[in-house]
Amino acid sequence: MRFDAAVLRSAEDRFGVEEVLLHAGPAADEILVRIAGCGMCRTDLAVRGSAGRSPLPAVLGHEGAGTVVETGGPHTGLSEGDHVVLSYDSCGHCQNCLNAAPSYCDSFAALNLFGGRQENAARFTDAAGKVLAPRWFGQSSFAEYAMVPARNAVRVDPALPVELLGPLGCGFLTGAGAVLNSFGAGPGQTVAVFGAGAVGLAAVMAATASGAATVAVDQYPERLALAERYGATPLPATTTDLPTRVRQLTDGGAHFALDTTAAPALINAALRSLRPTGRLGLVARLHTTLPIEPGALDRGRTISHICEGDAVPGLLIPRLIRLWQAGRFPFHELIRTYPLADINEAERDCEAGRVVKPVVLPRERNR
Numbered sequence: 001m002r003f004d005a006a007v008l009r010s011a012e013d014r015f016g017v018e019e020v021l022l023h024a025g026p027a028a029d030e031i032l033v034r035i036a037g038c039g040m041c042r043t044d045l046a047v048r049g050s051a052g053r054s055p056l057p058a059v060l061g062h063e064g065a066g067t068v069v070e071t072g073g074p075h076t077g078l079s080e081g082d083h084v085v086l087s088y089d090s091c092g093h094c095q096n097c098l099n100a101a102p103s104y105c106d107s108f109a110a111l112n113l114f115g116g117r118q119e120n121a122a123r124f125t126d127a128a129g130k131v132l133a134p135r136w137f138g139q140s141s142f143a144e145y146a147m148v149p150a151r152n153a154v155r156v157d158p159a160l161p162v163e164l165l166g167p168l169g170c171g172f173l174t175g176a177g178a179v180l181n182s183f184g185a186g187p188g189q190t191v192a193v194f195g196a197g198a199v200g201l202a203a204v205m206a207a208t209a210s211g212a213a214t215v216a217v218d219q220y221p222e223r224l225a226l227a228e229r230y231g232a233t234p235l236p237a238t239t240t241d242l243p244t245r246v247r248q249l250t251d252g253g254a255h256f257a258l259d260t261t262a263a264p265a266l267i268n269a270a271l272r273s274l275r276p277t278g279r280l281g282l283v284a285r286l287h288t289t290l291p292i293e294p295g296a297l298d299r300g301r302t303i304s305h306i307c308e309g310d311a312v313p314g315l316l317i318p319r320l321i322r323l324w325q326a327g328r329f330p331f332h333e334l335i336r337t338y339p340l341a342d343i344n345e346a347e348r349d350c351e352a353g354r355v356v357k358p359v360v361l362p363r364e365r366n367r
């Protein structure tokens with residue numbers, strides 16, 4: 001079949017919307033999904049800086065959602081017409097997958113970042129027959145259609161606005177999951193969020209929903225205003241002696257801190273903002289060594305990386321939808337939609353901080 005997709009040919013190129021071909025239908029464990037909307041996440045844009053580790057040309061996009069149009073059979077547990085939110089891929093049989101920790105799958109990088117499952121690898125090509133990377137995060141959803149392992153699709157109520165739900169599969173899942181799963185934050189506890197983009201604001205919303213108090217640190221006044229709207233005490237990143245200020249606001253230090261910036265200075269500030277035995281979670285990929293200042297890790301403080309919010313997507317995505325329906329996780333307010341043809345504008349707005357969460361709509365022709 002032929003359909004339109006945004007192809008990234010090299011790290012320096014803009015996305016090019018062009019016709020691509022899928023030369024075979026779904027295998028027994030796959031579904032074909034007509035994409036209604038796909039969020040843009042920092043990890044999509046980080047491919048430009050991945051030094052060739054993620055194969056190109058490729059169709060990126062890993063926050064897709066849409067309608068199942070064909071299945072490989074009953075084995076998938078899904079039917080034609082089902083609405084699904086797509087998340088990351090995992091193997092299903094390594095130790096961490098068996099232990100309900102699929103984001104720590106032994107094959108996570110291979111399946112999600114470095115080309116994906118190699119079966120039927122050559123079936124996805126451009127119009128000239130050049131082979132595209134088989135799959136990005138088990139999907140490749142900056143496209144009208146995506147061929148997806150059924151394992152990473154979560155069925156949702158067809159009454160919901162499916163075109164907006166894709167970011168629940170990665171960015172919002174990551175922030176909310178860190179607070180709800182990794183930290184288990186609750187009433188009377190405090191969470192300091194460093195970086196109030198899509199992941200950080202989802203963390204603020206989830207913390208507020210669970211009764212925890214939050215402090216949010218960011219460089220953009222508009223993002224601090226959003227964080228405040230969702231319940232956080234806003235703090236500009238330029239605040240003098242940031243850790244002392246956070247400790248004052250959290251009655252002696254935050255129980256938990258989440259860093260979404262990967263900036264070593266802010267990571268050290270986050271550690272110093274914690275109370276004794278407090279925990280810092282990192283969600284962004286570090287691109288430099290991380291110097292830890294003397295004393296920053298003292299008194300039982302811990303630091304760890306958190307991948308995909310420690311979430312089992314089939315459990316956390318329905319939970320976030322229920323919170324959204326209750327008015328306690330208003331993620332839709334962070335979204336701005338773009339036709340697929342305007343994907344480069346979405347990237348520019350994202351890089352400039354003009355939009356929190358772009359969602360591209362492959363089926364919208366003009367605005």
Ligand SMILES: [Zn+2]
Binds near residue numbers: 092093102104106
């Ligand atoms: Zn696994």
Ligand SMILES: [Zn+2]
Binds near residue numbers: 041042043062170
């Ligand atoms: Zn992502």
